[in-house]
Amino acid sequence: MxxxxxxxxxxxxxxxxxxxxxxxxxxxxxxxxxIPINHPPPPPPPPPHAAGDPLLGEIEIEMPPTPPPELDLLDTEPEFAEVDPTARYGRYTEVLGKGAFKTAFDQLEGLEVAWNQIKVGDILRNNDDLERLRSEVRLLKTLKHKNIIKFYNSWLDKKNNNINFITEVFTSGTLRQYRIKHKKVDVRALKKWSRQILSGLVYLHSHDPPVIHRDLKCDNIFVNGNQGEVKIGDLGLATILDNARSAHSIIGTPEFMAPELYDEEYNELVDIYAFGMCLLELVTFEYPYCECSNAAQIYKKVSDGEKPSSLAKIEDPEVRFFIEKCIAKASQRLSAQELLMDPFLRDDGEKIFYPLQSNMKASGND
Incomplete structure (x- = not known):
């Protein structure tokens, strides 16, 4: 040896x-x-289908066990782990950054994609939860917008108690990673990203009923540094609002959660609040409410209507005023469509794209 x-x-x-x-x-x-350096070998034929009823539009299968992690990249190539029920996507043991995302390969299109696995033990408690999950997955498959990460496929793996998602991969990183790496964000870039994020939110919110992200933050907004393009990701927790009532479950990150989220009665404007907090982080290079040491302190400040201390550090009055519009009280907060028309985003003459304009609400107010 x-x-x-x-x-x-x-x-x-x-x-x-x-x-x-x-x-x-x-x-x-x-x-x-x-030491051969080759592309990973093509995945083997899919395992035989296990008996069971179709779920989420796919066949339930017994997934093969995941091989042990790689020992040395010089000695081994990324190991093949499994295929999806359609045998179109093959997953390898290589991890894409942090979290549950793994490298996968689309054999039909010849593209690299992301394979995400989420444990569902605490999500699927009864048949109603299962039906809700089916509805969410059907929704995700219909979303098509240039500023939304593409969702390709999903299925439930009962043996390992997880749900699998195949999505578009964005290897340039997130807005938070970009901010940490470059230490500075130009106002022109901030405006360009804002238009793209708001365009994606207009698309989501213009559905009937609206689609709410509920966990928008710099960690799940992905950026292509070469083209200046951003896309909203991590939509697995988004749900369709029922026409008769508002969404009623608390999901999110405390620093980015609007006050009304804690009251469990909210609408799509919680995404606008989170968007404003994203801008605050990009401008000040500080996590919102970083002066707080725990979630309880954040909750108290948010409930009392106290803004993050970093807001006072913004020197540009136009930037600060625009962020204040985003994180205002729910009754005074503007919609994504209204914010796209704001003079702050229109002063450089760049053309703004309005998706699904014919399906938008006339006023944008609820």
């Missing part, structure tokens, strides 16, 4: 290395191990 030592540069800048094998150094091609 050849064990590699750390590579170093020689005096003339050439790459050199040594291998330990009977104490003899490498010379020429002798004793040199060949």
């Amino acid at each position: 050849v064990k590699w030592k750390k590579l170093a540069f020689g005096k003339k800048g050439r790459f050199r290395g040594r291998a330990e094998k009977k104490g003899r150094p490498l010379r020429g091609e002798s004793e040199t191990p060949v």
Whole structure:
């Protein structure tokens, strides 16, 4: 077995290395191990379908066990793990950043996609929960907008007690990662991103009933640094509002949650509040309510109508005024459509795209 030592540069800048094998150094091609660097092998044929009723538009199957994690990238290639019930998508053990997203491959289109697995033990308590999940998945499959991460497929894996999602992959990172890396966000970039995010929210909110994201934050807004394009992701928790009542379950991140979310009676304007908090983070480089040490302190400040301390640090009055419009009281908060018309976003003459204009509400107020 050849064990590699750390590579170093020689005096003339050439790459050199040594291998330990009977104490003899490498010379020429002798004793040199060949490390193939190839694309992952094509996935094997899908496992046989298990008996059961179709769920979420797909067949329930018994998924193969996940192989052990990789030991050394120099010695092993990404290992194949499983395929989806349609045999179109193959998953490997390689992880895309943090979280549950894994590398997957679309064999039909030849594209890399993201495979996300979410435990459903606490979600599916009864048949009503299962039907609600079916409705949410059917909704996600219909969403098509240039500023929304594409949703391709989903199915329930009963053996491992999780639901699987196949989505578009955005490898440039999130807005939070961009902010941390670059340490500065130009106002022009802020306006451009704002228009794109609001355009995506107009699309979601213009459905009847509206689609509410409920957990919008810089961590799930993805950016393509080369093109300046942003897309809203993590829509797995979004639900359709019932015509007769508002949504009634608390989902979200405390720093980005509107006050009315805690009262469990809210509408799509909670996404506007979260959007305003995203802008606040990008402008000040601080997490909203970072002065608080726990969620209880955040809840008290939000309930008392106290704004994050970082809001006072914004020097540009136009930027601050626009953010204040987004995080105003629910009765005074503007809709995504109204914010797109705000002078702050229209002063550079860039054309704004209005999706589903014929289906939008006439006034934008509820």
